[in-house]
Amino acid sequence: MEHLYEMLKQVDGYIYPNEIELHWSILIVLYPYITGLVAGAFILASLERVFKVEVLKPTYHLALLTALAFLIVAILPLVSHLGHPFRAYEIMTTPQGKSAMAIFGFIYLWYLMVVLLLEIWFDYRRDLVLWSREKKGILRRIFKILTLGVTDLSPKTVAWDEKLGYIITVVGIPSAFLLHGYVGFIFGSIKANPWWSTVLMPVIFLFSAMVSGIALVMFLYMAVSWIRKVKIDMNCLDEVGKYLFYVLVLDFTLESLDQVHRIYEAEESFEILHLLVTGKLTYTLFILQGLLGTIVPIVTLGIFRIRKPSEKIRKPLYLMSSLLVLMGIFFMRWNVVIGGQLFSKSFLGFTSFKIGLIGMEGYLMTLVWIILPFLILSFFLWLIPPWKKHAEEIV
Amino acid sequence: MGNERVNETRRNFLRKSAVLAGTLLASSASQPFTAMIFAANQPDKSKPWYAIGIDIEKCIGCGMCAKACKSENDVPKEPFYYRSWVEQYILKNDGTLKVESPNGGIDGQKQSVPDEEIFKTFSVPKMCNHCEKSPCVQVCPVGATFDSPEGVVLVDDKYCIGCRYCIQACPYGCRYLHPEKKTADKCTLCYHRITKGLNPACFEVCPTGARIYGDLNDKNGVMHKFLKEHNCHVLKPNLNTGSKLFYNGLSAEVR
Secondary structure (H helix, E strand, O other), X not given: OHHHHHHHHOOEEOOOHHHOOOOOOHHHHHHHHHHHHHHHHHHHHHHHHHOOOHHHXXXXXXXXXXXXXXXXXXXXXXXXXXXXXXXXXXHHHOOOOOOOOOOHHHHHHHHHHHHHHHHHHHHHHHHHHHHHHHOOHHHHHHHHHHOOOOOOOOHHHHHHHHHHHHHHHHHHHHHXXXXXXXXXXXXXXXXXXXXXXXXOHHHHHHHHHHHHHHHHXXXXXXXXXXXXXXXXXXXXXXXXXXXXXXXXXXXXXXXXXXXXXHHHHOOOOHHHHHHHHHOOOHHHHHHHHHHHHHHHXXXXXXXXXXXXXXXXXXXXXXHHHHHHHHHHHHHHXXXXXXXXXXXXXXXXXXXXXXXXXXXXXXXXXXXXXXXXXXXXXXHHHHHOOHHHOOOOOOO | OHHHHHHHHHHHHHHHHHHHHHHHHHHHHHXXXXXXXXXXXXXXXXXXXXXXXXXXXXXXXXXXXXXXXHHHHOOOOOOOOOXXXXXXXXXXXXXXXXXXXXXXXXXXXXXXXXXXXXEEEEEEEEEOOOOOOOHHHHHOOOOOEEEOOOOOEEEOOOOOOOOOHHHHHOOOOOOEEOOOOOOEEOOOOOHHHHOOOOOOHHHHXXXXXXXXXXXXXXXXOHHHHHHHHOOEEOOOHHHOOOOOEEEEOOOOOOO
């Protein structure tokens, strides 16, 4: 409790006495961040499948596996943040229908079980069967289990895999929208908090999710190609860059609209939010999220739309843009979640926020949650590598 | 030929989407839109429906209420957890406002601004507003926060998962996470006392009788008398929480 006494000294102005401690800390910054990466990666994958953007094919499976790896992790910081993690199941067994949060468990499970797992399974079933015949030992057994006993490889069945996979992707697109729009609603529907309470919140969350997911796949595609020592398909990378640019512009427009609207309406909370933005959030909002995370990538990717420099220049700039966007969206979540708790609901003062190195909500644990999905993804890429899928001789 | 094929696919896609949207809409109709409109109604009219009245003109800012609350309800003694506290408002001659509540006002108020700079000063006791349409009850994902039949907002600490959504949702800062129990905690209007016909602790100790509570169903009761005789206001009426804590003499600066 010592840190609370420390924070008590740093209170600026008047805050309600219960407001010294930030109740949602770094773990709740990670939760919308990781969920957003999932939704974004999935939407990119769907572009290839549903809208037949053939040039994106090299990223399709990677995007799907990325979505799965991150979705598995998404819920962990959330549950570990609870005062009583072992009571988390109550959200599923006795959900309170009027709560925006209660439905999350169902949306999460729907997305994990029905959308992602099924889509990947239909997509890989034929390969799983073939691998279970080719491999030996424990791997053979694992692949056998993964086929769930459906080993029929007749052209008709394989065609059905394709058809069902397609249907699931079609269902998956609104599901991905729902997943992240809904996360935005959890914040946007809190009328007590003027920094959160805006009808644009779900839309902003959705677009920022797409931005971050596309950037992640872009980064991973380059990284995986580099590790595998294969040539990057520049047409594909350019196409991903194009989508990243368009969605980034949309996202930036929406967020600007939100701020312009706040400034022009200048409601009761305006003064305190103005102080928040120009004070405690200056670096994270204007520099990290705005300048580095948004403006620099928009300008870089925008220039590529007009004229394309050589591959040698484009590659590092794509890499830089994707990493900057990933950082920018992280700080966007930070500014929403942490920023929304720094000012008092009395609108008369501020509390402060400090992260420790160790502990469940410290820097080290945060790093674990960020690294873990990459490890899971590496495992997936080792177990069911997209580049080792069998050529489609049977259609 | 090529164009036709694209249109065909697009049409199919639109058709599929329309079927999907229709199914979703139809299935939502089976569960009427109650979740959209959130308003508590008194479930049992035979029971009392409590409201609270605080007369700011009577409050001397002694902080006995906040102190009694901590002792009666085993609220952690550290200065970060309060079910009840007293704020001191000081409007200065230069038009600025200073608000203080050191240790929730438990140790009494100290004058931090010299007399000649003060335009106006007053104390405002704060506690849970026991809202009729409580944002905290609305957001609890498991229903651990609920309205008692008497309209008192309570927390079931055996069921609360400690997600802290209710703390975020309360516009009045009336909730905290209990440091040992790791569950949300708040004013219960001393439910354990009022159900035995006793006064809540903070009401009992108030030396000037600035606090009353009573049954809104009782047209001849103290609460109706209080509301009739005073021009009362609630905090943050724009949020439409249906607050049942009515203040007499509430100044516009108070939030």
